[in-house]
Amino acid sequence: MALALLLPVGRSFAAPAGQPSPPSAATTHEVSWASDGEANVPYVFHDPADTNHLEGFEFDMVQEIARRLGRSARFVQNDWDGLIPGLQRGMYDMVVDGIEMTPDHVQAALFSRPYYVTGDRIVVRRDRQDLNSFSSLRGHVVGTIKETLAERLLQQESSISVRSYEEETYAFSDLRNGRLDALLLDGPIALYYAGVTDDLVIVGDPIGQTRYGIAFRQGNLALHDAVDRVLGDMMQDGTLQEILGRWNLWTPEMAQMTGDHTQRHVEPTQWLRYRDAMRSQTGWMGLLHRYVGFLPIIGEAAGLTLIVSALAMVLAVSLGLVLALGRHYGPAPVRWGSGFYIEIIRGTPLLIQVLFIFYGLPGLGIKLSPFFAGVLALGLNYAAYEAENYRAGLSSVPRGQMEAAIALNMTHGQALRLVIIPQAFRTVLPVMTNDFIALLKDSSLVSVITLTELTKTYIRLSSTYYDYIGTGLLVGAAYLLLGLPFVRFARYVERRLGKSIMRSEHH
Numbered sequence: 054m055a056l057a058l059l060l061p062v063g064r065s066f067a068a069p070a071g072q073p074s075p076p077s078a079a080t081t082h083e084v085s086w087a088s089d090g091e092a093n094v095p096y097v098f099h100d101p102a103d104t105n106h107l108e109g110f111e112f113d114m115v116q117e118i119a120r121r122l123g124r125s126a127r128f129v130q131n132d133w134d135g136l137i138p139g140l141q142r143g144m145y146d147m148v149v150d151g152i153e154m155t156p157d158h159v160q161a162a163l164f165s166r167p168y169y170v171t172g173d174r175i176v177v178r179r180d181r182q183d184l185n186s187f188s189s190l191r192g193h194v195v196g197t198i199k200e201t202l203a204e205r206l207l208q209q210e211s212s213i214s215v216r217s218y219e220e221e222t223y224a225f226s227d228l229r230n231g232r233l234d235a236l237l238l239d240g241p242i243a244l245y246y247a248g249v250t251d252d253l254v255i256v257g258d259p260i261g262q263t264r265y266g267i268a269f270r271q272g273n274l275a276l277h278d279a280v281d282r283v284l285g286d287m288m289q290d291g292t293l294q295e296i297l298g299r300w301n302l303w304t305p306e307m308a309q310m311t312g313d314h315t316q317r318h319v320e321p322t323q324w325l326r327y328r329d330a331m332r333s334q335t336g337w338m339g340l341l342h343r344y345v346g347f348l349p350i351i352g353e354a355a356g357l358t359l360i361v362s363a364l365a366m367v368l369a370v371s372l373g374l375v376l377a378l379g380r381h382y383g384p385a386p387v388r389w390g391s392g393f394y395i396e397i398i399r400g401t402p403l404l405i406q407v408l409f410i411f412y413g414l415p416g417l418g419i420k421l422s423p424f425f426a427g428v429l430a431l432g433l434n435y436a437a438y439e440a441e442n443y444r445a446g447l448s449s450v451p452r453g454q455m456e457a458a459i460a461l462n463m464t465h466g467q468a469l470r471l472v473i474i475p476q477a478f479r480t481v482l483p484v485m486t487n488d489f490i491a492l493l494k495d496s497s498l499v500s501v502i503t504l505t506e507l508t509k510t511y512i513r514l515s516s517t518y519y520d521y522i523g524t525g526l527l528v529g530a531a532y533l534l535l536g537l538p539f540v541r542f543a544r545y546v547e548r549r550l551g552k553s554i555m556r557s558e559h560h
Contacts, residue, residue: 084119084276085145087129087136088112091513092220094327095245095300096151097128099517101330104350108323110241110300111149114168117292121283131503133219137161138412139503140270142420147276148268151239153202163273164266165281168293169302170310172259173203174243176236178228178252184235185256193234196224202263203237220512221246222519228253239263241302245324249331262306288313299323331518340523347514347527354510355531361427361506362493362535368432369492370485373439378469380440381447391440398437404498406430411502427499435492442484446477490536507531 088097090107097109107128119126129145136148140162154164177184184190191212197203199217207215216233218224225246227233236243240259247253267284269277287293288311297303298319308314380391398406410433411426421429450473458468497508505513511528515521 083125083127084122084147085127085129086115086147086149087131087139087145088148088150089133089136090128090130091132091509092222092517093150094517095241095302095324097149099513101327101517104346104514104517110297110302110323111151113296113299113323114287114293115149117287117296118280118283121286122279129503130505132501135412135501135503137268140268142412142415143270146269146273147280151241151265152268154264154266158268162268163271163277164268165277166284167264167266167310168284169241169265169297170306171240171263171265171304172306173206173237173261173263174240174255174259175257176225176228176238176243176247176253176255177234179254181234182254182256186258187237187260190235190237194232196227196233196236197238198224198242201239202261203239206261207237222515225253225519226521240304244301245327249328259306291315291317295319343518343520344523344527347524350510350514351507351527351531354505354507355535357504358493358496358506359535361424361431361499361504362489362496364428365431365435365496366489366492368428369435369439369488372432372436374443374474376436376440377443377447381444382469395437395440398434399441403430403434403495404501406434407498407502423499423502423504426502427496427504431492431496431499434495435488438488439485442481442488443477446481447473450476450480486539486542489539493532493535 088111090097090099090109092098093109095109096111097107100106100108112128115126127145129139131139131144133150136150136152137158139145140148148162151169152158154167158164175184175186175190184193187206187210190207191210194214194216195207196216196218197207198221199219204215204217207213216224216227218227221238221242224233224236224238228236229252237260238246243255247255267280269280284293287296291313293311294303294307294313294315294317297307298317299322301321301324303319376391376395379387380395383391407427407430410421410430411423414421454472454476455468458472459465463471496506500506500509500512507528511524515524518524
């Protein structure tokens with residue numbers, strides 16, 4: 054098989070129609086660009102020495118492009134699966150994230166000229182260096198990243214058992230733990246994940262060829278042409294070689310593609326800095342220093358998680374009460390409408406609802422920020438469950454309570470507000486508390502619309518340092534500390550309400 058001649062087959066993106074064109078760099082003072090910087094070494098990632106600082110060879114390249122355009126570069130974090138949909142939604146001007154220029158991708162977006170070319174590399178444990186060619190992988194368990202050239206190549210060999218991963222960190226973890234015999238990954242990923250440890254090694258020659266390009270929204274020709282010219286200039290004057298050289302990523306394939314055969318002997322300073330930073334985070338003192346540095350980041354993420362969850366719960370409680378009253382006491386159309394809403398919401402996944410509100414509603418002219426989209430999605434979802442809780446609570450109040458209130462000359466509304474709802478509230482309070490704790494955990498789903506809450510922070514930190522145990526314990530403790538006060542508060546309110554009812558019955 055002539056693997057070097059194979060075209061890369063990458064991830065497919067749907068291209069929604071009818072979206073307004075994002076602002077062109079020619080008419081603004083900034084150029085906004087997106088990437089998934091959570092687990093994306095060496096493209097765009099968080100500096101292990103300072104996780105608040107972004108770096109990477111693509112990050113440096115975009116800064117130089119923006120400088121030459123006379124603009125400032127504004128970074129937008131987004132998950133891989135949302136990068137192209139977000140581009141077409143108008144959230145940013147371009148996407149730079151090692152996106153392979155496949156036919157599927159070219160149909161979904163407008164691409165610049167290639168800025169990097171690479172091949173797939175085999176990574177193995179040091180005791181399996183015999184797996185040093187594609188043919189030697191037959192009959193073995195091999196891991197790769199989902200929907201990439203490497204995955205397609207492996208799937209063409211029926212004798213290879215393929216394990217595909219969303220994140221490369223999970224793949225490397227399984228290789229170390231013996232669940233995989235080898236990995237087949239893009240060259241830059243292989244270098245930066247395997248090259249900083251002593252237990253893994255890159256073997257064999259590059260396999261196949263992959264080209265990366267900058268993606269723009271279809272029709273954004275002004276920005277596309279401007280960036281394309283800048284990329285050409287950077288290739289001709291050696292700037293691109295200098296950037297890649299600092300990251301130890303300049304290769305003969307790049308020299309062939311760009312026509313830049315000048316030997317500039319650039320010191321790989323960024324590669325050495327990254328390698329040293331990763332190797333310094335070992336031992337008890339290194340781990341202690343790392344975890345102490347995590348605390349402000351986790352604290353900030355916990356604050357965002359709490360705010361989103363609290364606002365969503367307020368919406369859920371308010372709307373849920375309206376739905377419950379409508380379904381229990383309203384006329385037939387209101388009962389049917391409330392029941393229809395509750396069944397639809399409870400019968401569809403929360404993740405689908407989050408994505409629909411954030412990516413689907415703009416097609417109807419409704420654009421929400423990630424924060425408000427997250428609050429709205431969580432609130433609307435949990436309102437359906439709260440409505441059922443309240444309906445059960447209302448049903449638990451004896452019918453005689455309403456009759457007694459009416460006999461005391463209360464209106465129907467006064468009886469509900471002063472007699473029925475307070476008694477129902479006490480019944481459902483423990484369930485509401487459990488729902489809020491569940492909502493705290495479900496808030497992790499808003500990470501798919503670029504909100505960096507606790508779960509997203511865990512992914513970022515663990516993938517940066519390949520540390521899932523210590524980081525997981527810290528983030529788990531943060532979730533626990535967020536939920537415990539509300540459990541205690543609910544118990545306190547239950548006791549107070551119980552004493553109040555007992556005094557009322559005594560009198």
